[in-house]
Amino acid sequence: MAEIKGSEVKHVIVACEAGMGSSVLLTTQLSKRLKPYGVTVEHLAVNRIEGRPDVVLTHAGLADRARQQAPESVVLAFTMFLGDPVFDRLEEAIKEDGTLSS
Amino acid sequence: MGEALLSRDGIRLGLTAGDRTEAIRQAGEILVDIGAVEAAYVDAMHEREAVLSSFVGEAFALPHGTDASRVHILRSALAFLQFPDGVDWEGEKVRACIAIAARSDEHTDVMARLATVLLDGEKAELLRSTDRPDDVLDLLEPSAERSPS
Numbered sequence: 001m002a003e004i005k006g007s008e009v010k011h012v013i014v015a016c017e018a019g020m021g022s023s024v025l026l027t028t029q030l031s032k033r034l035k036p037y038g039v040t041v042e043h044l045a046v047n048r049i050e051g052r053p054d055v056v057l058t059h060a061g062l063a064d065r066a067r068q069q070a071p072e073s074v075v076l077a078f079t080m081f082l083g084d085p086v087f088d089r090l091e092e093a094i095k096e097d098g099t100l101s102s
Numbered sequence: 103m104g105e106a107l108l109s110r111d112g113i114r115l116g117l118t119a120g121d122r123t124e125a126i127r128q129a130g131e132i133l134v135d136i137g138a139v140e141a142a143y144v145d146a147m148h149e150r151e152a153v154l155s156s157f158v159g160e161a162f163a164l165p166h167g168t169d170a171s172r173v174h175i176l177r178s179a180l181a182f183l184q185f186p187d188g189v190d191w192e193g194e195k196v197r198a199c200i201a202i203a204a205r206s207d208e209h210t211d212v213m214a215r216l217a218t219v220l221l222d223g224e225k226a227e228l229l230r231s232t233d234r235p236d237d238v239l240d241l242l243e244p245s246a247e248r249s250p251s
Contacts, residue, residue, distance in 0.1 A: 017153050020172075020204050021164035028214035029221075045169040061154045082159035082220055 002074045003101040004054055006093035012041045013073075015058040015066050019045035022081050026057070030087065037094045049073075055090065055100065067102070075102040106246035107209050108200075112136050112181040113235040122196075125189045126151055126165050129181055129201035138179035138203045139167075146171030147201070157194045160220045161230055166202035178208045182238050186231060197230040200242075215242050 012034065016023030023043040031041040046062050049069045056075045058066040063077040078084035093100045112132060119125035130144030146167035150156070156163045167174070181201040188195040200216065202209060219225045219241050228237055239246045 017150055018166060018169040018171075020169070021156055021166040021202050022158050024204075024207070024210060024213040025158060025164065025217050025220075028210065029217045047169065059154060080159055 001101055002072055003099060004074045005099055006095065006097040009039055009054045009090075009094050009100070011053050012039060012055045012057060012090070013049060013053040013070075014041060014043040015046040015049055015056055015062060015069075016043065017046060017062060019043050019048065022059075026081055030057075033087070033091055034094065037091075039094060057086070057090070073102075074100050076100070106243050107178055107204075107212055108180040108182060108239070108243040109136075109246050110235050110239070112138075112179060113238050114182070115184045115233055115235065115238075117183055117185050118187055119185055119189045122151065122189060122191050123148065125163075125183065125185065125191075125196070125199060129165050129183055129199050132181040132183065133179065133201055133203050136179060136181070138175065138177055138181075140174040140176065143167045143171050143174035143203065146174065155192050155194070157191050157196060158220070160226045161188070161195055161197040162216075162220060162226075163191055163196045163199045164202055165199055166204070172205055175203045175205050178204045178206075180209060180212060180243075182229075182242070184230065184232075212242050 014023045014027045027043040046065050052072045056066050056073050060077040060079050066075045076086050078086045133139045150168045156165045183199040188197050
């Protein structure tokens with residue numbers, strides 16, 4: 001199980017099937033929210049994730065593929081592109097140095 | 103400011119579609135008509151939709167092709183389709199689609215504007231119900247050319 005402290009999160013990947021639609025929408029929203037904490041947010045097709053991003057956010061339907069692609073990263077799954085509680089959880093952990101795990 | 107990705111010829115309001123497949127077929131046809139994609143890209147849009155619904159909330163969906171199908175994009179462009187009566191989208195109701203053909207990240211600005219619009223109830227409803235293409239451009243692509251008035 002992967003784990004990370006909020007203060008260590010500097011780079012978040014939003015992964016989507018093609019990295020063209022909803023992930024771009026979400027990335028623009030999250031970039032704004034997380035910028036004040038010095039966190040960069042980038043979107044990518046799930047198959048293009050490389051290395052060990054701090055956190056990978058992905059739709060629940062793609063979470064297994066994201067975990068295969070980045071087994072050492074914390075993978076957080078959401079079901080709603082607008083207002084999923086996991087986005088608040090991520091921001092809260094970064095702000096309060098809480099622990100995120102997947 | 104780069105060239106507008108969404109232009110008047112890519113905006114279709116007051117449409118009807120019997121189901122999601124038909125809505126995506128219509129979206130793909132517009133992208134083909136405006137010279138943005140080859141027909142094979144439309145197949146990939148159906149394929150992508152089968153893997154994961156492109157519904158994003160607020161009665162909006164963002165249909166697009168797969169990563170591999172980017173080779174069938176002739177030029178990056180967007181289309182806006184409005185279905186005032188709604189289309190069943192795997193149990194969700196969709197009233198507006200933004201069809202995407204993007205070679206890379208050219209459409210980030212429009213997506214950022216869309217994200218802002220979707221968090222504003224009144225503006226989101228305007229996109230779902232307006233009969234004026236200029237309203238769509240004002241909210242999503244303010245740099246695009248307007249109709250002569």
